[in-house]
Amino acid sequence: MDVTVSVNGEQHRLDIEPRRTLADALREDLGLTGTHLGCEHGVCGACTVLVDGEPARACLMFAVQADGCSVTTVEGLAGDDGTLHPVQEAFVAHHGLQCGFCTPGMLISALHLLETDPDPSRETIRAEMSGNICRCTGYTGIVDAVEAASSTMRDASRPPDRP
Amino acid sequence: MKCAPFEYVRAGSVAEAVTVLRDTDGEGKILAGGQSLVPILALRMARPAVLVDVNRIPDLDGVARNDGSVRIGALTRHSALVAQTEHPLLAEAARWIGHAAIRTRGTAGGSIAHADPAAELPAVAVGCGATVHVAGPAGERSVPATELFVGALMTGLGEDEMITGLDLPVPARWGFAEFARRHGDFALVTAVVAEIEGEIRVTVGGAAPVPVRASRAEAVLAAGGPAAEAGRAAAEDLRPTGDLHGSADYRRAIAGEMVRRALAQAGVGTGAN
Ligand SMILES: Cc1cc2nc3c(=O)[nH]c(=O)nc-3n(C[C@H](O)[C@H](O)[C@H](O)COP(=O)(O)OP(=O)(O)OC[C@H]3O[C@@H](n4cnc5c(N)ncnc54)[C@H](O)[C@@H]3O)c2cc1C
Ligand code: FES
Ligand code: FES
Numbered sequence: 001m002d003v004t005v006s007v008n009g010e011q012h013r014l015d016i017e018p019r020r021t022l023a024d025a026l027r028e029d030l031g032l033t034g035t036h037l038g039c040e041h042g043v044c045g046a047c048t049v050l051v052d053g054e055p056a057r058a059c060l061m062f063a064v065q066a067d068g069c070s071v072t073t074v075e076g077l078a079g080d081d082g083t084l085h086p087v088q089e090a091f092v093a094h095h096g097l098q099c100g101f102c103t104p105g106m107l108i109s110a111l112h113l114l115e116t117d118p119d120p121s122r123e124t125i126r127a128e129m130s131g132n133i134c135r136c137t138g139y140t141g142i143v144d145a146v147e148a149a150s151s152t153m154r155d156a157s158r159p160p161d162r163p
Numbered sequence: 164m165k166c167a168p169f170e171y172v173r174a175g176s177v178a179e180a181v182t183v184l185r186d187t188d189g190e191g192k193i194l195a196g197g198q199s200l201v202p203i204l205a206l207r208m209a210r211p212a213v214l215v216d217v218n219r220i221p222d223l224d225g226v227a228r229n230d231g232s233v234r235i236g237a238l239t240r241h242s243a244l245v246a247q248t249e250h251p252l253l254a255e256a257a258r259w260i261g262h263a264a265i266r267t268r269g270t271a272g273g274s275i276a277h278a279d280p281a282a283e284l285p286a287v288a289v290g291c292g293a294t295v296h297v298a299g300p301a302g303e304r305s306v307p308a309t310e311l312f313v314g315a316l317m318t319g320l321g322e323d324e325m326i327t328g329l330d331l332p333v334p335a336r337w338g339f340a341e342f343a344r345r346h347g348d349f350a351l352v353t354a355v356v357a358e359i360e361g362e363i364r365v366t367v368g369g370a371a372p373v374p375v376r377a378s379r380a381e382a383v384l385a386a387g388g389p390a391a392e393a394g395r396a397a398a399e400d401l402r403p404t405g406d407l408h409g410s411a412d413y414r415r416a417i418a419g420e421m422v423r424r425a426l427a428q429a430g431v432g433t434g435a436n
Contacts, residue, residue: 019168059201060201061201062197064171065194126346128262131265
């Protein structure tokens with residue numbers, strides 16, 4: 001089946017089998033292996049991407065369903081010159097990752113959280129990130145990182161002081 | 164795991180969806196949000212020959228006030244149920260469904276059709292006395308939610324029928340309480356309190372194959388009894404089964420407490436009414 005999908009701003013035309021998940025299409029057909037697959041049935045969150053700006057499990061969507069949609073994966077977070085996104089910077093600075101397997105899903109979920117709630121409490125961060133499982137960090141570094149990113153992103157969006 | 168091959172049909176209308184389902188002779192399945200169906204396919208617990216994707220059928224989403232109730236389109240996502248303000252009980256209950264990435268995809272119709280005993284929306288549908296609208300090859304029919312759920316993951320829907328929406332009465336007073344192991348997990352027990360046309364309805368989800376009305380608790384309240392006694396009566400009425408997540412006694416105790424909390428939130432049985 002023919003599918004046209006925009007991934008991180010780039011248009012792609014694919015001819016794929018209906019049973020191919022969006023996650024597999026990203027990884028196998030487009031070579032974007034940043035989207036990780038842990039459980040392949042919706043519970044771990046590693047495959048979380050944005051579809052038309054909303055978070056979705058890429059393992060629970062068939063690629064044919066993304067026809068005409070715009071998808072953002074972890075590869076789309078950094079700037080064209082390789083500058084890390086503030087959320088990525090914060091994960092590095094605050095030990096938000098160890099092995100890195102859960103990180104793509106964590107980053108996408110964190111990004112969506114901060115877009116919908118620019119100043120979340122630690123409790124909110126914990127609750128909203130609970131759909132993403134991490135086997136390494138014990139989560140404290142992740143919560144620290146999201147909290148730090150929220151303050152950098154708020155500072156960056158504040159209009160500069162006038163003299 | 165990966166799903167087995169299937170034929171994919173993107174339906175443009177309800178009529179097309181039910182026609183395709185009828186023509187597949189029970190081998191077809193509706194694909195809505197995919198948040199319950201795709202895991203089942205990936206685990207190969209089902210192998211439908213045809214998937215009918217209903218996501219792009221127009222005019223099947225949204226929540227609209229209609230006198231004393233709201234009309235919810237089958238394709239309304241859980242995230243939209245959280246965001247709407249016409250039915251506060253519905254918004255509160257939907258907040259408890261899974262996680263953000265589940266709520267953006269999962270649909271109201273899918274949750275009702277899937278009929279998970281621990282799911283929030285079936286409990287709210289029974290709790291408020293919803294009417295579910297169903298389309299099939301022979302036309303449309305309406306079914307009370309209390310009759311639609313017949314067992315765990317089982318409804319009275321035919322293989323070629325599709326839920327198009329539901330009417331959910333808006334309660335004058337309401338309460339919602341849920342106990343789950345972790346945020347976003349399926350509930351161990353859910354309690355819904357809704358005052359509809361002067362009647363206090365108490366409903367418990369997760370403690371039986373389908374959401375059940377706690378009629379003894381309702382009788383206690385009707386006689387002017389306090390919330391704590393109603394909670395105990397609800398617990399005594401239940402015959403939950405024990406599993407990995409909790410023994411039968413534990414579930415019964417939690418159910419009583421959830422009923423008490425939902426009543427307190429509703430301001431019912433507090434001695435003030
Ligand atoms: C990690 C995770 C956590 C979750 N946690 C919760 C939770 O806490 N509480 C909860 O309630 N749910 C939870 N869910 C499930 C979620 O709510 C689903 O969205 C819901 O159960 C099914 O809706 P859907 O639109 O995704 O349906 P689908 O998965 O597309 O379909 C489910 C079933 O319903 C049928 N169907 C779908 N739409 C219709 C229709 N209009 N008419 C007739 N049949 C139809 C399908 O054929 C299929 O059999 C969770 C899911 C995941 C992956
Ligand atoms: S791989 Fe998609 S949620 Fe685990
Ligand atoms: S860093 Fe290893 S799973 Fe999260």
